[in-house]
Amino acid sequence: MDCNECPKNISILIDGELGQQTTQALRQHLVACSTCRNTYERVAALNESLRSVSLNDPPSMLAARVKARLLRSDARNVSPDRPLRHVWGRVPLLAMIALLAIGLGNVAGRSMTEMLFSHSQEPKLEYLLTDAGQSLFDILMEIGVEENSR
Amino acid sequence: MAHQHTATDEELALGAQGGSEQDFNALVDRYTPAVYRLARGITGGPQDAEDVVQETFVRAFKNLASFAPSKGPFKTWLLTIARNQSINVFGSLRRRALRFLCGLDISEQGPGGAEGRFSPLHMDAESLMALKQEHFLVEQALNKLPERQRTALVLKAHEGMNYDEIARVMNTSVSSVESLIFRGRKRILEVLKD
Secondary structure, three states, X not given: OOHHHHHHHHHHHHOOOOOHHHHHHHHHHHHHOHHHHHHHHHHHHHHHHHHHOOOXXXXXXXXXXXXXXXXXXXXXXXXXXXXXXXXXXXXXXXXXXXXHHHHHHHHOOOXXXXXXXXXXXXXXXXXHOOOOXXXXXXHHHHHHHXXXXX | OHHHHHOOHHHHHHHHHOOOHHHHHHHHHHHHHHHHHHHXXXXXXXXXXXXXXXXXXXXXXXXXXXXXXXXXXXXXXXXXXXXXXXXXXXXXXXXXXXXXXXXXXXXXXXXXXXXHHHOOOOOOHHHHHHHHHHHHHHHHHHHOOOHHHHHHHHHHHOOOOOHHHHHHHHXXXXXXXXXXXXXXXXXXXXXXXX
């Protein structure tokens, strides 16, 4: 390990996060290099200062104030979200299924009304009509004429 | 009450998700100091830090359903919210200018303060003052860092988080955290040298 690699590795070593092999290489370098050894001591001293620097403990009643605020109605109205999302989350899926059903019905040549309200037992009037497109009245009149002619 | 003292964070969080007010209050008691320290480290001001603490726990309460132990520790989840709130506060005001102008109170911390760590009883008054002055300068230098470097250093030095946990809070990579901490320390040393 050369001196260029040392500063950052020293920082990581002090935090106890350096890998075993790199640690070994660094320690060997520190034994031989007074400059890097000096860097190590300065960073270690700084780390100790940083740990000791008082960022101040919070005011003694802060936790109590936080709890009091949570007790107030304006905070409690914002209650923890309950997991109702699983119901509403399925709405898009249901909508897609409905649209698919409509689409399939149309592809089969039948409208939704036909699919939902058609009754297969009812006689179909179109079967009584001739290909000439006669109306039902015409057909009945013809039947009557035929009867009269017999 | 005894249950809240011995329960793990995850047990308390699950209890709070189930509607237990005591469990959530226990989490407030447990983590107000950590949230405050992080907020103070990022925003630089005690009042802003208090505001961040309030907002953090309100948001945590509202979004409790989104916490899942399988995704990571509760502390990481909470400090992520705190960091985001701190950035919102930090970004809305001209903090750097205020921090230069505001003095820090280095008056007596009292016998129950930080004596255990940086104020050994055997130190004489002159050495003690020198030590306090050094810490004052380090804190000033820390406050001058860019927010991301400062956040990474605070989470490391004060919360004792490892790089992986810091990366989760900051929504970045481990290698990025390594660089942030390294550059932050380097910058502080340069400031102290000047």
